[in-house]
Amino acid sequence: MQYRRLGRTGLQLSALSFGAWVTFGRQVGRSEARELLALAWDRGINFFDNAETYNHGDAERLMGDVLADLRFPRDSYCVSSKVYFGAAEKPRPTQRGLSRKHVIEACNQALERLRVGHLDLYFCHRPDPETPIEETVAAMDTLIRQGKVLYWGTSEWPATAIHEAHRIAQAMHMYAPVVEQPQYNLLHRERVEHEYAPLYASYGMGTTIWSPLASGLLSGKYSQGIPDGSRLTQPGYEWLRDLVLGEGGERVEKIKHLPAIAAEVGATPAQLAIAWCLANPNVSTVLLGASRKEQLEQNLGVLELLPRFDLALKERIEHALA
Numbered sequence: 001m002q003y004r005r006l007g008r009t010g011l012q013l014s015a016l017s018f019g020a021w022v023t024f025g026r027q028v029g030r031s032e033a034r035e036l037l038a039l040a041w042d043r044g045i046n047f048f049d050n051a052e053t054y055n056h057g058d059a060e061r062l063m064g065d066v067l068a069d070l071r072f073p074r075d076s077y078c079v080s081s082k083v084y085f086g087a088a089e090k091p092r093p094t095q096r097g098l099s100r101k102h103v104i105e106a107c108n109q110a111l112e113r114l115r116v117g118h119l120d121l122y123f124c125h126r127p128d129p130e131t132p133i134e135e136t137v138a139a140m141d142t143l144i145r146q147g148k149v150l151y152w153g154t155s156e157w158p159a160t161a162i163h164e165a166h167r168i169a170q171a172m173h174m175y176a177p178v179v180e181q182p183q184y185n186l187l188h189r190e191r192v193e194h195e196y197a198p199l200y201a202s203y204g205m206g207t208t209i210w211s212p213l214a215s216g217l218l219s220g221k222y223s224q225g226i227p228d229g230s231r232l233t234q235p236g237y238e239w240l241r242d243l244v245l246g247e248g249g250e251r252v253e254k255i256k257h258l259p260a261i262a263a264e265v266g267a268t269p270a271q272l273a274i275a276w277c278l279a280n281p282n283v284s285t286v287l288l289g290a291s292r293k294e295q296l297e298q299n300l301g302v303l304e305l306l307p308r309f310d311l312a313l314k315e316r317i318e319h320a321l322a
């Protein structure tokens with residue numbers, strides 16, 4: 001495994017990390033979750049990502065149970081949660097958003113579900129236009145001073161809001177966000193490559209990037225239709241189908257040359273897509289998702305491809321997508 005500093009912090013995260021969205025508490029039960037987390041940790045993954053909203057708290061409960069069961073030393077891994085959407089199916093106004101009340105209560109609930117004494121990373125899952133940024137920065141600062149959170153960050157905040165959070169934190173002598181969690185993959189890159197560019201140099205922010213395979217699309221699995229049991233067949237995720245496949249399947253069409261390029265370098269399309277993300281020096285860690293052990297096993301194989309992932313290969317991929 002490779003380890004990278006989370007931006008300018010001293011925290012060394014594994015370049016590949018593992019997240020629970022959709023899968024834990026829905027596609028994946030206790031024994032599969034145990035296998036996945038054990039494999040991840042054995043192979044050097046040291047960051048497990050979660051959120052209050054993932055399967056309404058069940059993803060955190062399952063991860064917490066399995067982590068306790070596996071007895072990894074607490075100082076050998078990092079675990080995160082995210083606040084904003086709420087854990088309840090129909091959250092009441094105080095059960096969602098980034099108010100001081102919800103940020104603090106959601107943290108306490110995540111600690112209980114995950115069965116840990118502190119969160120290593122705690123993210124604001126989206127910006128909350130109904131809460132002043134000062135209030136959220138102060139709530140995060142409180143949690144850090146209480147030792148319940150070690151580092152805080154944002155997820156999919158506009159760069160302007162992140163600048164504002166830094167300005168406030170500096171003026172009030174409070175802890176500032178050190179990490180952003182954006183979507184980043186071959187088909188979704190504007191924010192990480194352009195909008196956030198000034199944040200890396202100005203504030204030393206790191207990134208924990210999500211959906212490196214665009215929900216599995218970049219593995220090539222959807223080229224022959226939608227396989228049973230895959231993410232796009234999950235009840236309640238119908239909204240994701242059009243986003244992932246694109247109108248009339250245009251995104252499936254766009255990536256049709258990737259499998260041939262992958263085969264030429266002895267890799268799978270998923271490994272090629274993940275290697276492309278890792279090649280960006282502003283990516284601190286690539287969050288993998290997997291509903292089966294074989295997928296995680298395959299995706300971890302990207303580490304063997306990395307030494308061969310050079311500029312010429314990158315250009316071939318760009319050309320194939322153009």
Ligand code: NDP
Binds near residue numbers: 155209231299
């Ligand atoms: P990916 O884009 O990598 O999608 C993962 C899914 O793709 C798997 O669950 C599986 O779905 C399929 N898959 C993975 N590997 C393979 C393979 N080798 N071959 C075929 N299919 C494969 O990542 P996620 O979208 O899951 O994002 C990763 C993590 O990022 C999440 O778990 C979560 O922690 C975080 N995240 C954060 C968000 C945020 O707003 N901050 C939003 C979304 C995710 P299946 O088998 O079901 O088809």
